Amino acid sequence: MGIFHWIDARVDLVGIKRTLLDRAVARNLTWWHTLGSATLAVFIVQAVTGIVLAMYYSPSPDHALESIRFLERSVASGTVLRAIHHWGASAMVVLTVAHMIRVFTMGAYKFPREINWLLGVILLFIVIGFGFTGYLLPWDQKAYWATQVGTNIAGTTPLIGGSLVTLLRGGAQQGAATLTRFYSMHVLLLPALLVVVSSLHLFLVVRQGVAPRASELEKNAPAKTSDPAYPQYYAHQAHKAKSGGYRFWPDIITKDVVVATLIISFLVLFAMFVKAPLEAPADPTDSSYVPRPEWYFLPFFQLLKLVPGSFESAIAMGVPTLMVFALLALPFLDKKSIRTFSRRPGAAFTLGGVAIATAILLGASIRDEPKNVIAPEVGRILTSTERAGRTQFERQQCGGCHKVAGMAAVPKKSDAPDAPDLTEVGLRHTTAWIHSYLEDPVRFHPDSKMPAYGPPTLSHQEIEELSRYVGSLRGPDPNKAPQYVDTFPEPLKAKESSK
Numbered sequence: 001m002g003i004f005h006w007i008d009a010r011v012d013l014v015g016i017k018r019t020l021l022d023r024a025v026a027r028n029l030t031w032w033h034t035l036g037s038a039t040l041a042v043f044i045v046q047a048v049t050g051i052v053l054a055m056y057y058s059p060s061p062d063h064a065l066e067s068i069r070f071l072e073r074s075v076a077s078g079t080v081l082r083a084i085h086h087w088g089a090s091a092m093v094v095l096t097v098a099h100m101i102r103v104f105t106m107g108a109y110k111f112p113r114e115i116n117w118l119l120g121v122i123l124l125f126i127v128i129g130f131g132f133t134g135y136l137l138p139w140d141q142k143a144y145w146a147t148q149v150g151t152n153i154a155g156t157t158p159l160i161g162g163s164l165v166t167l168l169r170g171g172a173q174q175g176a177a178t179l180t181r182f183y184s185m186h187v188l189l190l191p192a193l194l195v196v197v198s199s200l201h202l203f204l205v206v207r208q209g210v211a212p213r214a215s216e217l218e219k220n221a222p223a224k225t226s227d228p229a230y231p232q233y234y235a236h237q238a239h240k241a242k243s244g245g246y247r248f249w250p251d252i253i254t255k256d257v258v259v260a261t262l263i264i265s266f267l268v269l270f271a272m273f274v275k276a277p278l279e280a281p282a283d284p285t286d287s288s289y290v291p292r293p294e295w296y297f298l299p300f301f302q303l304l305k306l307v308p309g310s311f312e313s314a315i316a317m318g319v320p321t322l323m324v325f326a327l328l329a330l331p332f333l334d335k336k337s338i339r340t341f342s343r344r345p346g347a348a349f350t351l352g353g354v355a356i357a358t359a360i361l362l363g364a365s366i367r368d369e370p371k372n373v374i375a376p377e378v379g380r381i382l383t384s385t386e387r388a389g390r391t392q393f394e395r396q397q398c399g400g401c402h403k404v405a406g407m408a409a410v411p412k413k414s415d416a417p418d419a420p421d422l423t424e425v426g427l428r429h430t431t432a433w434i435h436s437y438l439e440d441p442v443r444f445h446p447d448s449k450m451p452a453y454g455p456p457t458l459s460h461q462e463i464e465e466l467s468r469y470v471g472s473l474r475g476p477d478p479n480k481a482p483q484y485v486d487t488f489p490e491p492l493k494a495k496e497s498s499k
Protein backbone atom coordinates (compact mmCIF):
# COMPACT_ATOMS: atom_id res chain seq x y z
CA MET A 1 0.00 0.00 0.00
CA GLY A 2 2.88 2.32 0.86
CA ILE A 3 4.33 1.92 -2.61
CA PHE A 4 0.95 2.53 -4.21
CA HIS A 5 0.58 5.83 -2.32
CA TRP A 6 4.13 6.83 -3.13
CA ILE A 7 3.56 6.34 -6.86
CA ASP A 8 -0.01 7.69 -6.76
CA ALA A 9 1.19 10.96 -5.22
CA ARG A 10 3.49 11.40 -8.20
CA VAL A 11 1.67 10.01 -11.27
CA ASP A 12 -1.96 10.04 -10.10
CA LEU A 13 -2.73 6.33 -10.47
CA VAL A 14 -6.23 6.93 -9.18
CA GLY A 15 -6.82 9.39 -12.01
CA ILE A 16 -5.62 6.85 -14.57
CA LYS A 17 -7.91 4.23 -13.08
CA ARG A 18 -10.80 6.68 -13.22
CA THR A 19 -10.32 7.50 -16.92
CA LEU A 20 -9.56 3.95 -18.05
CA LEU A 21 -11.76 1.76 -15.93
CA ASP A 22 -14.21 3.72 -13.86
CA ARG A 23 -16.52 4.70 -16.68
CA ALA A 24 -20.21 4.25 -17.22
CA VAL A 25 -20.99 1.76 -19.98
CA ALA A 26 -24.13 1.01 -21.92
CA ARG A 27 -26.43 -1.61 -20.44
CA ASN A 28 -27.13 -5.00 -22.01
CA LEU A 29 -23.71 -5.62 -23.49
CA THR A 30 -23.41 -9.21 -24.67
CA TRP A 31 -20.77 -11.91 -24.32
CA TRP A 32 -20.03 -11.27 -28.00
CA HIS A 33 -18.58 -7.95 -26.89
CA THR A 34 -15.61 -9.79 -25.35
CA LEU A 35 -14.16 -10.97 -28.69
CA GLY A 36 -11.98 -7.89 -29.15
CA SER A 37 -10.29 -8.19 -25.78
CA ALA A 38 -9.93 -11.95 -26.29
CA THR A 39 -8.00 -11.21 -29.49
CA LEU A 40 -5.74 -8.89 -27.53
CA ALA A 41 -5.21 -11.57 -24.87
CA VAL A 42 -4.17 -14.15 -27.47
CA PHE A 43 -1.85 -11.58 -29.02
CA ILE A 44 -0.10 -11.23 -25.66
CA VAL A 45 0.29 -15.03 -25.57
CA GLN A 46 1.77 -14.85 -29.09
CA ALA A 47 4.21 -12.14 -28.03
CA VAL A 48 5.41 -14.08 -24.97
CA THR A 49 5.76 -17.45 -26.73
CA GLY A 50 7.26 -15.69 -29.76
CA ILE A 51 10.01 -14.12 -27.66
CA VAL A 52 10.99 -17.51 -26.26
CA LEU A 53 10.92 -19.14 -29.73
CA ALA A 54 13.09 -16.33 -31.12
CA MET A 55 15.75 -17.16 -28.52
CA TYR A 56 16.21 -20.58 -30.13
CA TYR A 57 15.39 -19.86 -33.73
CA SER A 58 18.08 -19.37 -36.36
CA PRO A 59 16.80 -17.52 -39.45
CA SER A 60 18.94 -19.15 -42.12
CA PRO A 61 17.97 -21.88 -44.60
CA ASP A 62 20.73 -24.17 -43.30
CA HIS A 63 19.79 -23.93 -39.65
CA ALA A 64 16.14 -22.89 -39.36
CA LEU A 65 14.62 -26.36 -39.36
CA GLU A 66 17.41 -27.82 -37.26
CA SER A 67 16.99 -25.05 -34.66
CA ILE A 68 13.29 -25.91 -34.40
CA ARG A 69 14.05 -29.61 -34.09
CA PHE A 70 16.50 -28.75 -31.33
CA LEU A 71 13.85 -26.67 -29.55
CA GLU A 72 11.35 -29.52 -29.73
CA ARG A 73 13.86 -32.16 -28.71
CA SER A 74 15.99 -30.54 -26.07
CA VAL A 75 14.18 -27.57 -24.55
CA ALA A 76 11.75 -28.15 -21.69
CA SER A 77 8.18 -27.62 -23.02
CA GLY A 78 9.69 -26.54 -26.35
CA THR A 79 7.19 -28.60 -28.34
CA VAL A 80 4.20 -27.24 -26.44
CA LEU A 81 5.50 -23.69 -26.65
CA ARG A 82 5.84 -23.94 -30.41
CA ALA A 83 2.40 -25.57 -30.68
CA ILE A 84 0.81 -22.74 -28.65
CA HIS A 85 2.39 -20.17 -30.96
CA HIS A 86 1.39 -22.15 -34.05
CA TRP A 87 -2.26 -22.68 -33.09
CA GLY A 88 -2.39 -19.24 -31.46
CA ALA A 89 -1.82 -17.74 -34.92
CA SER A 90 -4.97 -19.46 -36.15
CA ALA A 91 -6.81 -18.33 -33.03
CA MET A 92 -5.82 -14.72 -33.78
CA VAL A 93 -7.31 -14.93 -37.28
CA VAL A 94 -10.50 -16.62 -36.05
CA LEU A 95 -10.98 -14.14 -33.19
CA THR A 96 -10.24 -11.09 -35.33
CA VAL A 97 -12.76 -12.19 -37.96
CA ALA A 98 -15.33 -13.12 -35.29
CA HIS A 99 -14.89 -9.70 -33.68
CA MET A 100 -15.39 -8.01 -37.05
CA ILE A 101 -18.53 -10.04 -37.70
CA ARG A 102 -19.83 -8.98 -34.26
CA VAL A 103 -19.18 -5.32 -35.06
CA PHE A 104 -20.71 -5.74 -38.52
CA THR A 105 -23.91 -7.46 -37.38
CA MET A 106 -24.45 -4.97 -34.55
CA GLY A 107 -23.88 -2.02 -36.87
CA ALA A 108 -21.16 -0.74 -34.54
CA TYR A 109 -19.05 0.53 -37.44
CA LYS A 110 -21.55 3.33 -38.03
CA PHE A 111 -21.27 6.88 -36.68
CA PRO A 112 -19.18 7.71 -34.67
CA ARG A 113 -16.94 4.63 -35.01
CA GLU A 114 -15.95 4.77 -38.69
CA ILE A 115 -12.29 5.46 -37.89
CA ASN A 116 -12.12 2.56 -35.48
CA TRP A 117 -13.55 0.25 -38.13
CA LEU A 118 -10.76 1.36 -40.50
CA LEU A 119 -8.14 0.69 -37.82
CA GLY A 120 -9.74 -2.73 -37.29
CA VAL A 121 -9.47 -3.58 -40.99
CA ILE A 122 -5.79 -2.60 -40.90
CA LEU A 123 -5.33 -4.83 -37.84
CA LEU A 124 -6.90 -7.75 -39.73
CA PHE A 125 -4.29 -7.39 -42.46
CA ILE A 126 -1.49 -7.11 -39.92
CA VAL A 127 -2.68 -10.38 -38.36
CA ILE A 128 -2.76 -12.04 -41.78
CA GLY A 129 0.73 -10.63 -42.44
CA PHE A 130 1.92 -12.30 -39.24
CA GLY A 131 0.49 -15.60 -40.46
CA PHE A 132 2.02 -15.31 -43.91
CA THR A 133 5.52 -14.38 -42.72
CA GLY A 134 5.46 -16.86 -39.83
CA TYR A 135 4.52 -19.73 -42.14
CA LEU A 136 7.90 -19.53 -43.92
CA LEU A 137 10.07 -19.56 -40.81
CA PRO A 138 10.35 -23.35 -40.25
CA TRP A 139 11.79 -23.56 -43.79
CA ASP A 140 10.29 -26.98 -44.37
CA GLN A 141 8.72 -28.13 -47.62
CA LYS A 142 5.31 -26.75 -46.76
CA ALA A 143 6.73 -23.38 -45.78
CA TYR A 144 8.91 -23.07 -48.83
CA TRP A 145 6.35 -24.00 -51.46
CA ALA A 146 3.38 -22.17 -49.94
CA THR A 147 5.42 -18.96 -49.76
CA GLN A 148 6.54 -19.50 -53.33
CA VAL A 149 2.87 -19.51 -54.36
CA GLY A 150 2.06 -16.54 -52.12
CA THR A 151 4.82 -14.35 -53.50
CA ASN A 152 3.94 -15.42 -57.04
CA ILE A 153 0.40 -14.14 -56.45
CA ALA A 154 1.82 -10.82 -55.26
CA GLY A 155 3.77 -10.80 -58.52
CA THR A 156 0.58 -10.67 -60.59
CA THR A 157 -0.18 -7.16 -59.31
CA PRO A 158 -0.37 -4.88 -62.35
CA LEU A 159 2.61 -2.54 -62.86
CA ILE A 160 4.33 -3.06 -59.51
CA GLY A 161 4.15 -6.89 -59.39
CA GLY A 162 7.79 -7.45 -60.29
CA SER A 163 9.13 -4.95 -57.79
CA LEU A 164 6.78 -6.27 -55.11
CA VAL A 165 8.12 -9.81 -55.50
CA THR A 166 11.71 -8.57 -55.37
CA LEU A 167 10.87 -6.55 -52.28
CA LEU A 168 9.27 -9.54 -50.55
CA ARG A 169 11.90 -12.07 -51.56
CA GLY A 170 14.89 -9.82 -51.23
CA GLY A 171 15.90 -10.87 -54.74
CA ALA A 172 14.51 -12.61 -57.78
CA GLN A 173 14.60 -16.07 -56.18
CA GLN A 174 13.30 -17.27 -52.87
CA GLY A 175 16.27 -18.00 -50.65
CA ALA A 176 18.27 -16.93 -47.61
CA ALA A 177 17.44 -13.25 -48.19
CA THR A 178 13.72 -14.09 -48.20
CA LEU A 179 13.96 -15.87 -44.88
CA THR A 180 15.86 -12.98 -43.26
CA ARG A 181 13.34 -10.53 -44.64
CA PHE A 182 10.29 -12.50 -43.50
CA TYR A 183 11.84 -13.00 -40.08
CA SER A 184 12.50 -9.32 -39.62
CA MET A 185 8.96 -8.47 -40.74
CA HIS A 186 7.57 -11.09 -38.40
CA VAL A 187 9.48 -10.02 -35.28
CA LEU A 188 10.13 -6.29 -35.85
CA LEU A 189 7.97 -4.56 -38.43
CA LEU A 190 4.61 -6.26 -37.87
CA PRO A 191 4.76 -6.21 -34.04
CA ALA A 192 5.61 -2.50 -34.14
CA LEU A 193 2.71 -1.82 -36.52
CA LEU A 194 0.36 -3.94 -34.47
CA VAL A 195 1.24 -2.20 -31.22
CA VAL A 196 0.77 1.26 -32.74
CA VAL A 197 -2.48 0.50 -34.56
CA SER A 198 -4.04 -1.51 -31.75
CA SER A 199 -3.13 1.23 -29.25
CA LEU A 200 -5.01 3.72 -31.40
CA HIS A 201 -7.86 1.23 -31.71
CA LEU A 202 -8.05 0.81 -27.92
CA PHE A 203 -7.62 4.51 -27.33
CA LEU A 204 -10.72 5.13 -29.43
CA VAL A 205 -12.65 2.42 -27.59
CA VAL A 206 -11.85 4.12 -24.30
CA ARG A 207 -12.59 7.53 -25.77
CA GLN A 208 -15.91 6.62 -27.44
CA GLY A 209 -17.03 3.87 -25.10
CA VAL A 210 -18.46 0.55 -26.23
CA ALA A 211 -21.34 1.04 -28.66
CA PRO A 212 -24.76 0.70 -27.04
CA ARG A 213 -27.05 -2.07 -28.29
CA ALA A 214 -28.56 -1.45 -31.71
CA SER A 215 -32.07 -1.12 -30.26
CA GLU A 216 -30.98 1.80 -28.07
CA LEU A 217 -29.97 3.82 -31.13
CA GLU A 218 -33.01 3.37 -33.35
CA LYS A 219 -36.06 4.86 -31.65
CA ASN A 220 -36.96 8.03 -33.57
CA ALA A 221 -33.53 8.13 -35.17
CA PRO A 222 -32.96 10.26 -38.31
CA ALA A 223 -32.89 7.87 -41.28
CA LYS A 224 -29.26 8.60 -42.14
CA THR A 225 -26.21 8.93 -39.94
CA SER A 226 -25.14 11.75 -42.25
CA ASP A 227 -28.20 13.77 -41.13
CA PRO A 228 -26.97 16.95 -39.36
CA ALA A 229 -29.24 16.08 -36.46
CA TYR A 230 -27.75 12.61 -36.00
CA PRO A 231 -24.71 13.43 -33.81
CA GLN A 232 -26.94 15.13 -31.28
CA TYR A 233 -29.44 12.27 -31.38
CA TYR A 234 -26.60 9.80 -30.93
CA ALA A 235 -25.10 11.67 -27.98
CA HIS A 236 -28.47 11.79 -26.27
CA GLN A 237 -29.25 8.09 -26.77
CA ALA A 238 -25.75 6.97 -25.81
CA HIS A 239 -25.99 9.01 -22.63
CA LYS A 240 -29.34 7.43 -21.81
CA ALA A 241 -28.00 3.93 -22.46
CA LYS A 242 -25.13 4.59 -20.10
CA SER A 243 -27.32 5.67 -17.22
CA GLY A 244 -28.16 2.11 -16.22
CA GLY A 245 -25.40 2.10 -13.62
CA TYR A 246 -23.09 -0.35 -15.43
CA ARG A 247 -19.39 0.34 -14.97
CA PHE A 248 -16.53 -0.65 -17.25
CA TRP A 249 -14.91 -2.03 -14.14
CA PRO A 250 -16.09 -4.53 -12.96
CA ASP A 251 -19.08 -5.22 -15.25
CA ILE A 252 -17.23 -5.44 -18.57
CA ILE A 253 -13.73 -6.37 -17.45
CA THR A 254 -15.01 -9.42 -15.57
CA LYS A 255 -16.64 -10.84 -18.69
CA ASP A 256 -13.49 -10.06 -20.70
CA VAL A 257 -11.26 -11.85 -18.20
CA VAL A 258 -13.54 -14.90 -18.05
CA VAL A 259 -13.61 -15.30 -21.83
CA ALA A 260 -9.89 -14.61 -22.29
CA THR A 261 -9.02 -17.16 -19.59
CA LEU A 262 -11.25 -19.79 -21.20
CA ILE A 263 -9.81 -19.23 -24.66
CA ILE A 264 -6.19 -19.27 -23.50
CA SER A 265 -6.77 -22.42 -21.42
CA PHE A 266 -8.31 -24.11 -24.42
CA LEU A 267 -5.39 -23.02 -26.59
CA VAL A 268 -2.81 -24.40 -24.16
CA LEU A 269 -4.71 -27.65 -23.73
CA PHE A 270 -5.08 -28.05 -27.49
CA ALA A 271 -1.37 -27.38 -27.98
CA MET A 272 -0.50 -30.06 -25.43
CA PHE A 273 -2.28 -32.68 -27.52
CA VAL A 274 -1.74 -31.48 -31.09
CA LYS A 275 1.84 -30.73 -32.10
CA ALA A 276 2.67 -28.05 -34.65
CA PRO A 277 3.52 -29.79 -37.93
CA LEU A 278 7.05 -29.95 -39.30
CA GLU A 279 7.88 -31.51 -42.64
CA ALA A 280 11.07 -32.45 -44.45
CA PRO A 281 13.59 -29.63 -45.02
CA ALA A 282 12.74 -27.32 -47.92
CA ASP A 283 14.01 -28.76 -51.18
CA PRO A 284 13.95 -26.04 -53.86
CA THR A 285 14.57 -28.64 -56.59
CA ASP A 286 11.51 -30.68 -55.66
CA SER A 287 8.94 -29.17 -57.99
CA SER A 288 6.67 -32.21 -57.56
CA TYR A 289 5.70 -31.06 -54.07
CA VAL A 290 2.07 -29.92 -53.97
CA PRO A 291 1.97 -26.68 -51.96
CA ARG A 292 -0.72 -26.06 -49.39
CA PRO A 293 -1.21 -22.68 -47.72
CA GLU A 294 -2.37 -22.12 -44.14
CA TRP A 295 -6.01 -23.24 -43.80
CA TYR A 296 -7.52 -19.76 -43.76
CA PHE A 297 -6.10 -19.10 -47.23
CA LEU A 298 -7.61 -22.34 -48.58
CA PRO A 299 -10.95 -20.85 -49.77
CA PHE A 300 -9.05 -18.26 -51.80
CA PHE A 301 -6.66 -20.92 -53.09
CA GLN A 302 -9.61 -23.06 -54.15
CA LEU A 303 -11.22 -20.13 -55.95
CA LEU A 304 -8.05 -19.71 -58.00
CA LYS A 305 -8.20 -23.36 -59.01
CA LEU A 306 -11.75 -22.92 -60.31
CA VAL A 307 -11.09 -20.06 -62.69
CA PRO A 308 -9.58 -20.66 -66.13
CA GLY A 309 -5.87 -19.89 -66.43
CA SER A 310 -6.26 -16.65 -68.34
CA PHE A 311 -8.43 -15.18 -65.57
CA GLU A 312 -6.32 -16.49 -62.76
CA SER A 313 -4.13 -13.45 -62.29
CA ALA A 314 -7.13 -11.13 -62.51
CA ILE A 315 -8.88 -13.09 -59.74
CA ALA A 316 -5.68 -13.52 -57.73
CA MET A 317 -5.27 -9.78 -57.45
CA GLY A 318 -8.88 -8.68 -57.98
CA VAL A 319 -10.59 -10.56 -55.18
CA PRO A 320 -8.30 -9.46 -52.33
CA THR A 321 -8.22 -5.88 -53.64
CA LEU A 322 -12.00 -5.82 -53.86
CA MET A 323 -12.27 -7.18 -50.33
CA VAL A 324 -9.92 -4.55 -48.93
CA PHE A 325 -11.79 -1.74 -50.62
CA ALA A 326 -15.20 -3.11 -49.64
CA LEU A 327 -14.13 -3.36 -46.01
CA LEU A 328 -12.54 0.08 -45.97
CA ALA A 329 -15.47 1.72 -47.74
CA LEU A 330 -18.18 0.03 -45.68
CA PRO A 331 -18.80 2.76 -43.05
CA PHE A 332 -18.80 5.45 -45.74
CA LEU A 333 -21.19 3.65 -48.09
CA ASP A 334 -23.64 2.44 -45.49
CA LYS A 335 -25.08 5.55 -43.87
CA LYS A 336 -28.46 4.16 -42.86
CA SER A 337 -29.00 4.62 -39.17
CA ILE A 338 -30.68 1.21 -38.73
CA ARG A 339 -28.35 -1.09 -36.83
CA THR A 340 -30.39 -4.18 -35.95
CA PHE A 341 -29.13 -6.99 -38.16
CA SER A 342 -32.53 -8.50 -38.86
CA ARG A 343 -33.68 -5.16 -40.27
CA ARG A 344 -30.73 -4.87 -42.69
CA PRO A 345 -31.49 -7.35 -45.51
CA GLY A 346 -28.57 -6.10 -47.62
CA ALA A 347 -26.10 -6.71 -44.80
CA ALA A 348 -27.60 -10.12 -44.01
CA PHE A 349 -27.48 -11.09 -47.67
CA THR A 350 -23.83 -10.00 -48.06
CA LEU A 351 -22.59 -11.67 -44.89
CA GLY A 352 -24.58 -14.83 -45.59
CA GLY A 353 -23.33 -14.96 -49.18
CA VAL A 354 -19.68 -14.52 -48.18
CA ALA A 355 -20.03 -17.08 -45.39
CA ILE A 356 -21.68 -19.70 -47.61
CA ALA A 357 -19.20 -19.16 -50.47
CA THR A 358 -16.27 -19.42 -48.04
CA ALA A 359 -17.67 -22.60 -46.48
CA ILE A 360 -18.23 -24.24 -49.87
CA LEU A 361 -14.73 -23.33 -51.07
CA LEU A 362 -13.16 -24.49 -47.83
CA GLY A 363 -15.06 -27.77 -48.02
CA ALA A 364 -14.05 -28.31 -51.65
CA SER A 365 -10.42 -27.61 -50.93
CA ILE A 366 -10.35 -30.02 -47.99
CA ARG A 367 -11.95 -32.66 -50.22
CA ASP A 368 -9.34 -32.01 -52.94
CA GLU A 369 -6.52 -31.99 -50.41
CA PRO A 370 -3.54 -33.38 -52.30
CA LYS A 371 -2.49 -36.69 -50.92
CA ASN A 372 1.08 -36.05 -49.95
CA VAL A 373 1.14 -39.51 -48.47
CA ILE A 374 3.07 -39.97 -45.29
CA ALA A 375 5.55 -42.85 -45.53
CA PRO A 376 4.86 -44.92 -42.38
CA GLU A 377 8.47 -46.04 -41.99
CA VAL A 378 9.65 -42.41 -41.87
CA GLY A 379 6.57 -40.85 -40.30
CA ARG A 380 6.48 -37.88 -42.66
CA ILE A 381 5.96 -36.90 -46.28
CA LEU A 382 8.97 -37.83 -48.39
CA THR A 383 10.74 -35.39 -50.70
CA SER A 384 10.59 -36.31 -54.38
CA THR A 385 14.20 -37.53 -54.27
CA GLU A 386 13.42 -39.76 -51.33
CA ARG A 387 10.28 -40.94 -53.09
CA ALA A 388 12.32 -41.97 -56.14
CA GLY A 389 14.72 -43.76 -53.79
CA ARG A 390 11.87 -45.62 -52.16
CA THR A 391 10.66 -46.82 -55.54
CA GLN A 392 14.17 -48.05 -56.30
CA PHE A 393 14.28 -49.78 -52.90
CA GLU A 394 11.19 -51.73 -53.89
CA ARG A 395 12.35 -52.42 -57.45
CA GLN A 396 15.76 -53.77 -56.34
CA GLN A 397 14.04 -55.87 -53.68
CA CYS A 398 16.28 -54.63 -50.88
CA GLY A 399 13.42 -55.82 -48.66
CA GLY A 400 14.14 -59.40 -49.76
CA CYS A 401 17.08 -59.39 -47.33
CA HIS A 402 16.53 -56.30 -45.13
CA LYS A 403 13.69 -55.52 -42.80
CA VAL A 404 12.38 -51.99 -42.28
CA ALA A 405 9.79 -51.59 -39.52
CA GLY A 406 6.66 -49.93 -40.85
CA MET A 407 7.29 -50.96 -44.42
CA ALA A 408 5.33 -53.73 -46.08
CA ALA A 409 7.29 -56.96 -45.54
CA VAL A 410 8.70 -58.71 -48.59
CA PRO A 411 8.88 -62.51 -48.44
CA LYS A 412 12.41 -63.50 -47.66
CA LYS A 413 14.08 -65.65 -50.25
CA SER A 414 15.24 -69.01 -48.96
CA ASP A 415 18.86 -68.34 -49.94
CA ALA A 416 18.86 -64.78 -48.53
CA PRO A 417 21.68 -64.17 -46.04
CA ASP A 418 20.98 -62.59 -42.64
CA ALA A 419 21.02 -58.87 -43.27
CA PRO A 420 20.91 -55.98 -40.80
CA ASP A 421 17.58 -54.37 -39.95
CA LEU A 422 17.48 -51.00 -41.71
CA THR A 423 14.76 -49.39 -39.54
CA GLU A 424 17.25 -47.00 -37.95
CA VAL A 425 20.13 -47.17 -40.41
CA GLY A 426 19.96 -43.38 -40.95
CA LEU A 427 20.98 -42.91 -37.33
CA ARG A 428 24.14 -44.98 -37.85
CA HIS A 429 25.28 -43.86 -41.29
CA THR A 430 25.40 -40.67 -43.33
CA THR A 431 23.92 -40.52 -46.81
CA ALA A 432 27.44 -40.18 -48.23
CA TRP A 433 28.56 -43.40 -46.54
CA ILE A 434 25.46 -45.25 -47.69
CA HIS A 435 26.10 -44.05 -51.23
CA SER A 436 29.64 -45.48 -51.32
CA TYR A 437 28.50 -48.65 -49.59
CA LEU A 438 25.70 -49.38 -52.06
CA GLU A 439 28.06 -48.87 -54.96
CA ASP A 440 30.38 -51.57 -53.81
CA PRO A 441 29.81 -53.34 -50.47
CA VAL A 442 32.84 -55.59 -50.95
CA ARG A 443 35.14 -52.59 -50.52
CA PHE A 444 33.74 -52.28 -46.99
CA HIS A 445 33.32 -55.93 -46.07
CA PRO A 446 35.52 -58.18 -48.21
CA ASP A 447 33.18 -61.11 -47.63
CA SER A 448 29.97 -59.11 -48.09
CA LYS A 449 26.88 -61.03 -49.08
CA MET A 450 25.21 -57.95 -50.41
CA PRO A 451 25.08 -57.34 -54.17
CA ALA A 452 26.88 -54.24 -55.51
CA TYR A 453 24.56 -51.68 -57.02
CA GLY A 454 27.14 -49.38 -58.64
CA PRO A 455 26.96 -48.67 -62.37
CA PRO A 456 25.91 -50.31 -64.60
CA THR A 457 23.23 -51.79 -62.26
CA LEU A 458 22.12 -48.36 -61.09
CA SER A 459 23.22 -44.93 -62.28
CA HIS A 460 24.95 -42.50 -59.90
CA GLN A 461 21.78 -40.50 -59.64
CA GLU A 462 19.68 -43.55 -58.81
CA ILE A 463 22.16 -44.56 -56.11
CA GLU A 464 22.03 -41.05 -54.71
CA GLU A 465 18.22 -41.16 -54.57
CA LEU A 466 18.33 -44.56 -52.96
CA SER A 467 20.90 -43.35 -50.41
CA ARG A 468 18.81 -40.28 -49.55
CA TYR A 469 15.85 -42.52 -48.86
CA VAL A 470 17.84 -45.07 -46.86
CA GLY A 471 19.51 -42.23 -44.94
CA SER A 472 16.08 -40.91 -43.96
CA LEU A 473 15.21 -44.17 -42.18
CA ARG A 474 15.57 -43.05 -38.60
CA GLY A 475 13.14 -45.23 -36.72
CA PRO A 476 9.90 -44.29 -35.02
CA ASP A 477 11.29 -41.81 -32.47
CA PRO A 478 11.80 -38.38 -34.11
CA ASN A 479 13.78 -37.16 -31.11
CA LYS A 480 16.56 -39.66 -31.50
CA ALA A 481 19.73 -37.91 -32.64
CA PRO A 482 21.99 -39.67 -35.15
CA GLN A 483 25.30 -41.10 -34.01
CA TYR A 484 27.26 -41.84 -37.10
CA VAL A 485 29.78 -44.69 -37.15
CA ASP A 486 30.89 -44.43 -40.74
CA THR A 487 34.11 -46.25 -41.37
CA PHE A 488 35.50 -45.98 -44.85
CA PRO A 489 37.80 -48.73 -46.06
CA GLU A 490 41.46 -48.19 -46.85
CA PRO A 491 41.74 -47.72 -50.60
CA LEU A 492 42.03 -51.27 -51.89
CA LYS A 493 44.93 -50.63 -54.22
CA ALA A 494 45.22 -54.09 -55.65
CA LYS A 495 41.55 -54.27 -56.43
CA GLU A 496 41.44 -50.81 -57.99
CA SER A 497 44.38 -51.51 -60.30
CA SER A 498 43.00 -54.87 -61.36
CA LYS A 499 39.88 -53.16 -62.73
Ligand code: HEC
Pocket (backbone or CB within 6 Å): 392, 393, 396, 397, 398, 399, 400, 401, 402, 416, 417, 418, 419, 420, 425, 428, 434, 437, 438, 441, 445, 447, 448, 449, 450, 451, 453, 466, 470
Ligand atom coordinates in the same frame (compact mmCIF):
# COMPACT_ATOMS: atom_id res chain seq x y z
C1 HEC B 1 21.12 -60.61 -50.95
C2 HEC B 1 20.69 -59.90 -49.78
C3 HEC B 1 20.81 -58.36 -49.77
C4 HEC B 1 20.17 -57.51 -50.64
C5 HEC B 1 19.28 -57.84 -51.83
C6 HEC B 1 20.53 -56.20 -50.17
N1 HEC B 1 21.33 -56.25 -49.08
FE1 HEC B 1 22.02 -54.68 -47.99
N2 HEC B 1 23.09 -55.94 -46.81
C7 HEC B 1 23.07 -57.32 -46.91
C8 HEC B 1 23.94 -57.87 -45.91
C9 HEC B 1 24.23 -59.38 -45.68
C10 HEC B 1 24.52 -56.79 -45.22
C11 HEC B 1 25.50 -56.89 -44.05
C12 HEC B 1 26.88 -56.33 -44.37
C13 HEC B 1 27.58 -57.00 -45.55
O1 HEC B 1 27.46 -58.22 -45.71
O2 HEC B 1 28.19 -56.25 -46.31
C14 HEC B 1 23.95 -55.59 -45.81
C15 HEC B 1 24.23 -54.29 -45.40
C16 HEC B 1 23.57 -53.17 -45.85
C17 HEC B 1 23.74 -51.86 -45.33
C18 HEC B 1 24.65 -51.46 -44.19
C19 HEC B 1 23.89 -51.59 -42.93
C20 HEC B 1 24.70 -51.27 -41.71
O3 HEC B 1 24.05 -51.00 -40.71
O4 HEC B 1 25.93 -51.27 -41.78
C21 HEC B 1 22.93 -51.03 -46.02
C22 HEC B 1 22.75 -49.52 -45.83
C23 HEC B 1 22.24 -51.83 -46.99
N3 HEC B 1 22.63 -53.11 -46.86
C24 HEC B 1 21.32 -51.32 -47.91
C25 HEC B 1 20.76 -52.09 -48.91
C26 HEC B 1 19.95 -51.56 -49.97
C27 HEC B 1 19.53 -50.09 -50.11
C28 HEC B 1 19.61 -52.58 -50.78
C29 HEC B 1 18.80 -52.55 -52.06
C30 HEC B 1 19.32 -51.70 -53.10
C31 HEC B 1 20.20 -53.77 -50.22
N4 HEC B 1 20.90 -53.44 -49.09
C32 HEC B 1 20.05 -55.03 -50.77
C33 HEC B 1 22.30 -58.07 -47.79
C34 HEC B 1 21.54 -57.58 -48.81
